[in-house]
Amino acid sequence: MKFAVIVFPGSNCDSDMYHAIKDELGEEAEFVWHTEDSLDGYDGILLPGGFSYGDYLRSGAIARFSNVTSEVIKAAEAGKPVLGVCNGFQVLLEAGLLPGAMRRNKDLKFICRPANLKVENNETMFTNAYEQGEVISVPIAHGEGNYYCDEKTLEELKQNNQIVFSYHGENPNGSLEDIAGITNKSGNVLGMMPHPERAVDSLLGSADGLKLFQSIVKSWRGSHVVTA
Template sequence: MKFAVIVFPGSNCDIDCYKAVEETIGQSVDYVWHTATDLSAYDAILVPGGFSYGDYLRCGAIARFAPVMAEVVKAAEAGKYVLGICNGFQILTEAGLLPGALLRNRDLKFLCHPSPLEVVNASTPFTNQYRQGEVISIPIAHGEGNYYCDDETLARLQQNNQIVFRYANGGNPNGSVHDIAGICSERGNVVGMMPHPERAVSQLLGSEDGKRMFTSILNAWREQHDAAVNS
């Protein structure tokens, strides 16, 4: 399996994502610059956190127009796995790959601490190694992580089982509607989340609960690959 880690000017979690793939599941991974115009060689695309283009205008608003994003959209439409983390989540909403928007945190402060998350949907390619309803610990680090959508969109997310993670135990840190911490596309192959699983792949970092996101992606790809080979 081959992973791409997209790098924008201002990305600062690209190395964490690269190392999480390399050291957690031992798969091929490349940094891909924002000017790239071909992602056809990759099976999964990680859009990392940071401050793409300095968060000017609003988070992800400029990155959404980078040349590589046309290829990310194409990959998503082809059914490849796309994971947007923190600023990456913001970019995916700006690009229209996921519904809703990320607003300033409720208390207008940057937050950086471990956060308990409930696994709401354990049947996506990114969560198949978790248990439904399991509570895991994944760190957050954001100033604009307040997920918002209108009532109609929220109802659709609930109906389609597109809410993947929810802040647990009354620990909503940022005011997100319905305690939402992560969602997926209708097909389930695109996920955006504010917490950072790539920062939770070792007990040395305080938690290894994020490791199973990467093993889940590999597991899903292997099943898909084996099915294609045997068909």
């Protein structure tokens, strides 16, 4: 499986994402600059964290209009797995691929520390390697991770089982309903504030994030079985 790691001006977690895929997962990965106008050669799309375009206007607002984001939208509509982490999640929200918006953390401070997450739905292409209700440790590092949506959208997220990860034990940023990660209705686009790419080896303090990437590969290979 071949992954595209999207790089915007201001991205700073792209190397972490590349390492997670190339060295820990053992799959192909390439950096793709924001000016590129095709993602046809990739099986999965990864939008890493950072501060795209300096977070001017608001997080992800300018990156939403880059050339490559138009291609990310096309890839999502084609059913390819698309993962947005932290700033990548914010870009997906701005692009309309996921519902809702991000606000400043409740204490108005940048937070960088491990967080406990609960797997709310293990039947997605991103979570099939986890147990339902499993509690995992994944780092967070953000200033605007306070997820918000209106009541109608929240009800739809619940009805469609789109809430994939929630904060467990402590809500670090004030996110509505402790939401840490959601998918689109089709289940092929995931946005999450915690950084699974920083939890792929026990030397990093946790290897719980590796299962997320393993889940993507497992799902992709299951849908690309070659028969004689």
